[in-house]
Amino acid sequence: MGLSERMPQAAAPAASGPHDLVVAGERVLVDGEFIPAEVAVHGGVIARVAPLGTGLPAVRSVRLADDEVLIPGLVDTHVHVNEPGRTEWEGFATATRAAAAGGVTTIIDMPLNSIPPTTSAEALRVKRRAAEGAVFVDVGFWGGVVPDNRAELGPLVDEGVFGFKCFLVDSGVPEFPAVSVGELEAAMRVLVATDSLLIVHAEDAGVIEAAPHPHSRAYADFLASRPPAAELTAIGAVIAAAERTGARAHILHLSAADALEPIAAARREGVRLSAETCPHYLTLTAEEIAPGATAFKCCPPIRGAVNRDGLWAGLESGTIDFVVSDHSPAPASLKLAGHGDFAEAWGGIASLQLGLPVVWTEARRRGIPLARVVEWMSAAPARRVGLGGKGAIATGFAADLAVVAPDATFTVDAAALEHRHPITPYEGRVLAGVVRATYLAGTPVDPTNPRGRLLRRAQSEGGASDEA
Structure with a gap:
């Protein structure tokens, strides 16, 4: 043409x-x-x-x-830069150089694992000062929702955050505690007035607490500690709260394909809900993870091959809106802690530089064109978070x-x-x-x-x- x-x-x-x-x-x-x-x-x-x-x-x-x-340059809306406070884990300079090397031209930085976390306007100013003059691509910022910062949400909106993240389960760092379902809904009622997006780490704390958590080098044991039911329960709570409040909500790093139908059903009913998944869930499988291979550990976890195929079907149907990295690196002392004990090692996968080739390699094996991959990794995330003027090769x-x-x-x-x-x-x-x-x-x-x-x-x- x-x-x-x-x-x-x-x-x-x-x-x-x-x-x-x-x-x-x-x-x-x-x-x-x-x-x-x-x-x-x-x-x-x-x-x-x-x-x-x-x-x-x-x-x-x-x-x-x-x-x-x-x-168009890729837009990655899920990146843990960790600076200031845990710059030894990553940092703005190294993260944004990795982004540029992978064709990513815009990232949005998560409100943790930096110290202070981005849960107040003053903390955001601290983070911006750390980033000034140190970034090789464009960088925006998420705010955070924690149990005691509801009064800070308005000031953070005024300071230009692209939305707010919360956890329904332990985040892994004490300065960013999880919220209850009631606190989630209360935050939605505040944010709906400014049409701010609430992005949710959707795993249910109760389901995970009831699961076994053995010290083990076997990946199957770790997988059993984060069952699909944890995602299904938490996503159901997010849907119910978004339906009651009219707020915009987004499910982060979806790993359980079983959750696709309730997400699709909620959207058919008019709930303002979107979802993302990540390269590792689309390409890696539980069956291939060797004992002690904690480089593969992330939360929610990489699941089986049948589940992976279900996530691809969710992408192709539009139930999953886009693909972002959840880039979450850590030093070897944490990532490889416990000599291969999955219960001890830090969870998180570093893939900011590799996201496009990882997803494209698997997509072309499935007969999916590159143009569609770019839509999922550039235009779609830009649209959802309000990055006007990014994600397309077009005049203006x-x-x-x-x-x-x-x-x-x-x-x-x-x-x-x-x-x-x-x-x-x-x-x-x-x-x-x-x-x-x-x-x-x-x-x-x-x-x-x-x-x-x-x-x-x-x-x-x-x-x-x-x-x-």
Whole structure:
């Protein structure tokens, strides 16, 4: 299909003279299709998308190689940066370098495991000061809901958080305690007035407390300690509270395919509910996890192959809205604690740099096109959290772009990854999809020059603005 001129999605700066950059190639992702096109950038924004051969004038021109495609930069709304307070676990510099290396141009940072957690406006200011001048991609922030901070929710909204996270089970860190179902609903009643999104770690504390928790190197024992019933019970509580309050709710890191039907049913009834899953749930399986392989530990857990297939079906049906990393690294002293005892080791998977190739490798095995994967990992998360002007190659959108060779392969070497600690369950895997360049606001990301911006949710428009 050819390309006609695109109508502006937002005001694009007028170019006087040549554009700052033109990227041209046979396969550019526009409106869900890979087509021959030229993409002109002016002032960090896409100024024009034209048919290949138009010859748009530019200060700098880039021609894609025959094996390359151009896609919008990915948007990862589930990243644990951990700075300040636990910067030795990750940090803004290392996390955002990893993001850029993986074609991710925007992340939203979780309110834990930093110290202080982002549960007050002052704590958010502390976190922003830690991030200033240290980020290589654009960064927004989630606020947190804990039992004693309801009075802080309004000020955090005013400060531009993209929504709020809470846990219905122990978070693993004492400074971010879980909320009860009643406290969850009370927070929803506050947040509905500002249309803020409440994102929930949905595992039920009672179900998990009743499960066995042996010290064991056997993955099956750990899996039994986080049964699907924990997710089903908690998700049911979130649905009921969202139905009663009218609030916007979102289920984080869905791992239990059994929960897909209640989620779909709630949405059919008009509940304002969305859900995400993660690369590890879509690609890894319980059956392949060796004894003591705690690099695979996360909560909720990686489940069996049949469950994995169910999650893919949920994505394809639209019940699961998008895919994000839940990037949650930790030092080897924590991640490998207990000499392979799953009860002792810290849970969390570091995959920010690998998300696209991990998901794409499995998707193409299933016959799912790359355009759909990019929708799940860029446009859909951007829409849900109100990141206006991101997630598409279209006039007026941010010139956040990634050049990818989808058929090129590489072998994962944890030591070569950009995140702080060289631990990943994908070590040694052969993946398809090599990210060859990442552009932020029309300029190639330079791993020595942190040019990322700190973002605020723009309340009046539901979009995002750069921090002044």
